[in-house]
Amino acid sequence: MRVTRIIAAAATAVLALMSTVTHADDAEQAIRKSLEAIQLGVPVESVAASPLKGLYEVHLQGGRVLYASPDGQFLMQGNLFQMTPGAPVNLTEKAERTGIAKTINGIPTAEMVVYPAVGEAKTHITVFTDTTCPYCHKLHGEVAELNKRGVEVRYLAFPRQGPGSAGDKQLQAVWCSSDRTKAMDAMVEGQNISAPKCSNPVSKQYMLGQSVGVNGTPAIVLEDGQLIPGYQPAAQVAELALNAK
Structure with missing residues (x-):
């Protein structure tokens, strides 16, 4: 019985992971499609979930960062701050610095x-x-x-x-x-x-x-x-x- 429960739990975890991956892939495709439609003029290097749940981080060639909704209907340029003890952290600036340094x-x-x-x-x-x-x-x-x-x-x-x-x-x-x-x-x-x-x-x-x-x-x-x-x-x-x- 215990083995059966372990197998069932593992199967559920795998299905959840597959669903997450599928949703992430769908979101990336939708966001890239929206950016192509507005002819941004700068290649997109990567699209990934941002630290803020429900918001995706779009890295452009050169290091700049945009944010997008999972369906690609909303795009935003601006700073995302994380409120931490002591002082807020500008996550956008941190990500852009990393990208610019690499470039x-x-x-x-x-x-x-x-x-x-x-x-x-x-x-x-x-x-x-x-x-x-x-x-x-x-x-x-x-x-x-x-x-x-x-x-x-x-x-x-x-x-x-x-x-x-x-x-x-x-x-x-x-x-x-x-x-x-x-x-x-x-x-x-x-x-x-x-x-x-x-x-x-x-x-x-x-x-x-x-x-x-x-x-x-x-x-x-x-x-x-x-x-x-x-x-x-x-x-x-x-x-x-x-x-x-």
Whole structure:
């Protein structure tokens, strides 16, 4: 009799698990269908149940997060907080940082303009920059100080006025130069540089910046995926970067 009860209980558990899996698959299909219908323009990387029962978490390429109802009829963009003892936790920000870090840290440094740290590299920052941006120039003037503090500075291109702009042409010239750091330094100092046209990642990096939430320059991404908009002094950036583990 006891064996019979155990088998019955196991069968019930299996059926419940199968039902859960089926509902999850149905929800993912419905949500993906809704996102396709509105032509979001950003690929969906994953759909999974969120920490809040009845709400699904949609991870977009680049790291951004949306929320959806299981039937896909309701979509929402915003922050989901978990009220914990001491202070609320921003679950959306936490998830987005993880996704952005994975995306940005996965870019080969060969596609960037890199200023290595002096001595041991303790951490790195990735900066979306535009050579026509005054505050980018100001930050660039403090790169040496960041390097001395053990922070490697990696540049990605973000022509803030879009493809075909003066910044876009300048950035392409930098990326097509045989010595990118030398070309970047010269361009920031107001010198004209010439470089043969080449296949370059400027357009791809511009679109990537948009997908992770960059809407101006400079935009600094810490190693943990935290996005800091605008200029910050070297000492402040270094402190944030060294704590972003």
